[in-house]
Amino acid sequence: MIDRLEKEVDMLERHLQVLRMVIENEPIGIVKMSNETGYPHHKVRYSLRVLEEENLIEPSSQGAIQTDHTEEFVDDLDNKIDSIVDKLRTMRIDDTAEIEN
Template sequence: MIDRLAKEVDMLERHLQVLKMVIESEPIGIVKMSNETGYPHHKVRYSLRVLEEENLIEPSSQGAITTEDTADFVEDLDGEIEEIMEKLEAMKIDSVPEAAE
């Protein structure tokens, strides 16, 4: 159960890293992103597809570029991550009762 969450967090981290690269270096292509991040091309391509579906980037003839929605997303991102972290913190189980002997 926790393994799936960890994999989702890793994938989200990759998506956000790719988005950050687009913001900082637009237009930017898959090969350059793959070379700079060390992620295989297919993983960068998948992240770009997810970001495009969320309307955070769009393709251009020179590479990926941001959209008009990108700035609002980035502005709200820290608050949303903080809310998720609070939920995760509340899920912690501090102790487990000892088994009866």
């Protein structure tokens, strides 16, 4: 159960890293992103597809570019992450608490 969550967080981290590269270097292509991040081409391509489906980037003839929705998403990202972190903290089991079987 926790392993799946960790994999999802790793994937989200990759998507956000790819988004950051698009924002900072647009237009940018898969090969350059793969070389700079060390992620294989297929993983960069998947992240680009996810970001495109979320309407955060769009393809151009020279590579990926941001959309009109990217800035709003980025502006709200820290709040969303903080909210998730807070929720995860409430799920912790206190070391001193006894777990009843």
